[in-house]
Amino acid sequence: MSNPRDAHRHQHLVKAYDIRGVVPDEFDEAAARTIGAAFVALTGADRIAVARDMRGSSPALAEAFAEGVVSRGAQVLDAGLGSTDYLYYVSGTLDVPGAMFTASHNPARYNGIKLCKAGAVPIGDGTGLERIRAALASAPAPADGPRGSVLRVDLLARYAAHLRSLVDLGGIRPLKVVVDAGNGMAGLTVPEVLDHPWLDVVPLYFELDGTFPNHEADPMKPANVADLKARVRLEGADLGLAFDGDADRCFVVDERGESITPSQVTALIATRELARDPGASVVHNLITSQAVPELVAEAGGVPVRSRVGHSFVKALMAEHGAVFGGEHSGHYYFRDFWFADTGMLAALHVLAALGGQDRPLSELMARYTRYAASGEINIEVADPEAALSAVEAAYSGPGTEIDRLDGLTVRLGDGSWFNVRASNTEPVLRLNAEGPDPAAVRQLGDVLLALVRGVGLGAAA
Template identity: 55%
Template sequence: MLNSVIFKANDIRGLVTGPDVQWDAEGARLLGAAWVDVLGLTGGADGSDRLVIGHDMRTTSPELQAAFVTGVTSRGVDVVDIGLASTDLLWFASGHLDLPGVMFTASHNPGDWNGIKFCLAGAAPVTSDHLASLQQRVAASTPTGSGGGTVTEQDLLPAYTAHLHSLVNLTGIRRLTVVADAGNGMAGHTLPSVFADIDAELIGLYTDPDGSFPNHQPNPLEPENLVDAQRAVREHGADLGLVFDGDADRCFIIDERGEVVNPSTLTALIAGQELRREPGAAVVINTITSRAVAEIVAEQGGRIVVSKVGHTYIKAAMAEHDAIFGGEHSAHYYFRDFWRADTGMLAALHTMALLGHQSEPLSTVVQDFTRYAASGEINSTVSNAAACMDAVAAEFADHDQDRADGLTVRGPDWWVNLRPSNTEPLLRLNVEAPTTEAVEQLRDRVLAIVRAEG
């Protein structure tokens, strides 16, 4: 079974349990065979045509992956199975082995969802054309082949850990106390290896991978999913907290007071570190990143490139401009030396390195990188996202606007962005202005329109 609604802008994602199932193991088998055709893989005696595959801790992931692998091997193509993995571990595997990658995960979605993230060899992004072609081939009932492909298991967690440590200078840092909330997701699998040789006290929360998510949903964009880590930071007097999403490609940072560090602030902070290594390099941001990032990058001699929201767009922009770093307001952080892919763990290590090489607390360190107030992402469930955006556009008709990524309205020192989710039936609102009061006024003005229209 494969409902067409599972094909999203950047990946596949849909319900796999409950009364409204949208795809299943048989659908996964067809996807595996069709993906081989999309990539033009033919197998071959030299083993050059292979895929590397991993899966997260969701209860349905092993079954779906196994079915997908059956479809791949039926086409005579070999598979390297890295087993349980975070998404950034799969990106690493694709780069390290120079093979196309397939990751079974639904990221931050609830446990009754599952999905697939794809990449080309070297962790390069797939395009919308790849996914459109995949959907067309599956709709045509692409038959599977007669077999012949093999499956080889390979543990790449040690190599992933070594590569991360080669990219960040953690030598000589002061001993830090770090709270890490894995949310019963894949960070619980990678944290022990990554922290094994770091002189830090690690206080783990919900580090047992469990796809039923018994403690809280694996979505750090929602404030209620941050409170346990915030509380633990205060109770333990920790230097910082890390909160990962379900597949651990995103990481939210919490300072020593238990306050969330704005992801745009962290983008500016890491960009500054990377630009000291390579003055004049490009840094990629998206349309809802704080304008403070562009200001700070310019002050430090770097170049800003603005991309649409989404990992496929960010990675493509990084490749085009040979950018050293990229950051999204959703806490995805991309590194050229990590095959331009996003990794929450590397962002966490960069933060620890910066903090550990000085005596000031994190709240003080980030002050110079915070220049505007922000609303954070506010989600509204609406029946007609386009009508809502049109209504807001009409309300702000006398202001500069564009539709490059949803609707962005700009004032002299503020902006508002409304963007439909790529993966869920939601309209996402972000607001930035010089003061909290101005943010609240703009937020309430827009939400009143959205919720009246929706």
């Protein structure tokens, strides 16, 4: 920016995978305008799609971004309110770059932008975000050509129809499903997508409200699915679905009000997709359960292991032509959806699998569970790399396998494994462990926590 103070405020706005910060301290309309102009230069496009979530700051930021685009002679396709996967649909079906204004599951004071190239191709560090970061740190060149325009487009009905065309719900039995939208964008998209005569949808927190008055829009945290679990039991529902703020992630609860892990969902969808495309590749990140690559191989597929993060998963999917990809965080990627992630399409697969047979969800999903897992444990550290080195030294003995594809992954002789990796945004290590039974996982977790604390580097967060 021309003002050095603006450059300083915006220097941490561009992350590894997207743009995100506190409004207006880190992210304001001036930054959005600059990013819009820079995005035209980056893509060379004459049309750019823009959508936004329900946050109070989203309309003004999206409008400022659009002004930046128009100032460089390009046309803005204003797709209005929608989920992130709706924006991917618009980008994919119209073959234009896209910008989604959202901070996903972050608190209300945050906002951000998820950018993609035409065809919903992801943009991250090394594929364009570094140019956006540079633009924010310098004075923008004056606009000297004809201005572009803004065209309003509404493709929400077409988005919903496209998703329903990919999963056949025609023969399902009647299902009651509780859906917790968390006051996020699923409150808009679920009524469109799950409009089916055999689905009895019980809405929970469907009112669009970017202040998140009921709970954080982050279903990875157990406290944020407590209401959903209670409502499933109260209603006697067949299952529950929870979406994050921008509705690109989906989490599942069975008829008992117990959580189904994203690894189980990944394995379920992978086997369904492999049934119609035998021998295809399936991408999974290295935090997903070992059951995932085992079940993929048993179904005749080729498991491909990835680093954590959508840009890595999508790149590997494109490289291998993978039919599907899943992450432990509830992101699910589909070849038939431009290799992009859509929690709504994952939800349709779960509904089709459950409704296509007579067993309850807990019994259906039992075959996709083989090991006990710790879940993600955050450990506060002063020096993440030193902590990783200490853990690696402690486990660099016979009977272990170590790799550093993403952080540190250690496989032990009894079949247990763990991964420790540094957060991109916080001074914490993220620990995930898996073993043959809960006792083995607890013991492994206790040893690792004691090791980190013993060298004076941190404590469990």
